[in-house]
Amino acid sequence: MVDYASVEAVLSHVDKTLDKAQERLFTLLRIPSISTQSQHAADCRRAAEWLRDDLKSCAMIAEVRDVRWAKPGNPMVVAHSTNHRDGKPHVLFYGHYDVQPTDPEHEWKTAPFDPQMAEDASGRKVIIARGASDDKGQVMTFLEACRAWKEVHGELPVKVSVLLEGEEESGGENLLPFLKENAEELKADVALICDTTMADRRTPAITTSLRGTVAEEVILSAATHDLHSGMYGNAAANPIALLCQALATLRDRDGRVTLPGFYEGVTVPDDATRAQWRRLFPSDEIFLEGTGLSIAAGEKGFSAVEQTWCRPSCEINGISGGYEDEGFKTVLPATARAKVSFRLVPGQNPDRIQEAFRQHIRQALPKDVKAEFISHGRSEGFAVAKSSQFLPATLKALSEEWSNEAVTVGSGGSIPVAGEVREALSMDALMVGFAQADDRIHSPNERYGLDSFHKGIRSWVRILAALSEK
Ligand SMILES: [Zn+2]
Numbered sequence: 001m002v003d004y005a006s007v008e009a010v011l012s013h014v015d016k017t018l019d020k021a022q023e024r025l026f027t028l029l030r031i032p033s034i035s036t037q038s039q040h041a042a043d044c045r046r047a048a049e050w051l052r053d054d055l056k057s058c059a060m061i062a063e064v065r066d067v068r069w070a071k072p073g074n075p076m077v078v079a080h081s082t083n084h085r086d087g088k089p090h091v092l093f094y095g096h097y098d099v100q101p102t103d104p105e106h107e108w109k110t111a112p113f114d115p116q117m118a119e120d121a122s123g124r125k126v127i128i129a130r131g132a133s134d135d136k137g138q139v140m141t142f143l144e145a146c147r148a149w150k151e152v153h154g155e156l157p158v159k160v161s162v163l164l165e166g167e168e169e170s171g172g173e174n175l176l177p178f179l180k181e182n183a184e185e186l187k188a189d190v191a192l193i194c195d196t197t198m199a200d201r202r203t204p205a206i207t208t209s210l211r212g213t214v215a216e217e218v219i220l221s222a223a224t225h226d227l228h229s230g231m232y233g234n235a236a237a238n239p240i241a242l243l244c245q246a247l248a249t250l251r252d253r254d255g256r257v258t259l260p261g262f263y264e265g266v267t268v269p270d271d272a273t274r275a276q277w278r279r280l281f282p283s284d285e286i287f288l289e290g291t292g293l294s295i296a297a298g299e300k301g302f303s304a305v306e307q308t309w310c311r312p313s314c315e316i317n318g319i320s321g322g323y324e325d326e327g328f329k330t331v332l333p334a335t336a337r338a339k340v341s342f343r344l345v346p347g348q349n350p351d352r353i354q355e356a357f358r359q360h361i362r363q364a365l366p367k368d369v370k371a372e373f374i375s376h377g378r379s380e381g382f383a384v385a386k387s388s389q390f391l392p393a394t395l396k397a398l399s400e401e402w403s404n405e406a407v408t409v410g411s412g413g414s415i416p417v418a419g420e421v422r423e424a425l426s427m428d429a430l431m432v433g434f435a436q437a438d439d440r441i442h443s444p445n446e447r448y449g450l451d452s453f454h455k456g457i458r459s460w461v462r463i464l465a466a467l468s469e470k
Contacts, residue, residue, distance in 0.1 A: 011461055022453070028140065029113065030114070034169075035099070055162060058147045064076075076174075079162040080159075084159045089158050089189040089467050092421075093193075095135050096167075097135070112446075126449050127450060134446065145459075148457070187426075188427060190467075194432060198434055205406060206431060213341055215375070216376065218358075218374075226331050239333060257342075259356040265348050269306075298311065309409065391430065394406075
């Protein structure tokens with residue numbers, strides 16, 4: 001049992017040493033660890049080595065480990081605490097040290113790898129740099145919390161392992177094989193992933209569901225070559241028209257996907273969760289703010305936030321064919337193509353949905369028109385079990401730090417690591433992050449609130465203490 005006074009001592013140490021923590025973050029931010037550009041491979045390794053040394057200074061044994069399954073192969077950083085209370089849960093922290101490219105460069109107000117403290121329009125202090133929010137700032141919230149525990153009490157309240165990846169922004173293909181090969185070493189009681197946002201400026205959040213995907217490209221081929229529409233119009237099949245008809249019937253007038261069995265396995269969140277989300281986004285207009293739109297376009301009976309966080313979707317991402325250049329050409333095209341993606345919620349089967357989609361297209365075609373399909377990936381949705389024993393303690397610790405009730409939220413996107421941790425290590429992952437939706441991650445002038453950084457560190461101090469009581 002960690003008593004209240006010992007947590008308070010760590011928290012006040014965090015407050016007193018914030019300048020030093022910020023300096024360490026700035027040092028990491030100065031390393032241009034862009035994983036998708038091979039000319040930065042040495043920088044990625046330098047970031048990994050810097051983190052290894054930083055972890056060592058937090059009383060951990062830490063190593064840079066090479067990966068060999070896929071290119072470009074930026075190393076992993078693995079660390080384990082040496083001084084921690086015995087008989088407490090074991091947590092595995094995950095973050096990534098690689099960052100996105102910086103283009104368009106001219107839109108940056110300050111150099112992307114020269115971190116600066118600035119004030120936003122509301123007077124809030126923000127750290128501006130590539131990686132400030134995604135994910136170096138977030139990674140350092142956890143490391144600094146460990147450092148503070150060690151400096152005040154000489155030990156961590158729970159056993160901690162750390163895994164930092166260097167290819168999250170460039171495919172992350174080495175992660176799953178790495179987890180599998182090192183499963184015995186990395187297996188813990190729960191994974192903590194810090195790469196997500198808060199619900200809003202004041203409301204801390206744990207992301208408990210993620211959507212998976214089925215991404216398909218379809219190419220229809222009709223005539224052997226483009227035809228003159230005066231000579232063959234009406235008589236020859238038009239693949240663009242056929243494709244449009246087939247795509248238009250993927251959803252009905254109520255926004256529901258028409259594929260047979262599509263909603264099999266889909267569940268609706270409980271009333272308390274739906275009520276929480278309604279409080280965060282009282283109207284569809286608020287959810288869609290900043291997009292120029294105001295009306296939820298998906299399934300009737302669900303709000304915009306529900307359509308994104310807990311309902312599966314079907315979207316046409318691209319469509320092309322025929323003559324698209326200047327002027328006009330009365331052509332009857334030989335081919336047409338489209339890219340279509342589904343976002344899946346936990347419970348849906350990606351293989352079955354892929355097959356149902358292909359069947360839907362094939363059925364819409366006359367015998368002399370062929371469809372070819374290219375898969376661009378498929379993955380299942382992910383959900384943290386509401387019964388996870390670590391969820392209530394983590395929510396409580398977050399609520400205490402932010403003096404505001406922490407909520408569980410969904411994410412419309414995918415964070416593959418959560419599913420991969422479950423697949424390779426059979427354990428749950430809690431996604432706790434302190435970023436804000438307007439941090440401009442992946443964009444010029446990326447930023448991280450100093451409050452996110454400071455209270456993020458304090459949040460982890462409390463979470464580690466709370467988990468030690470499990
Ligand atoms: Zn990230």
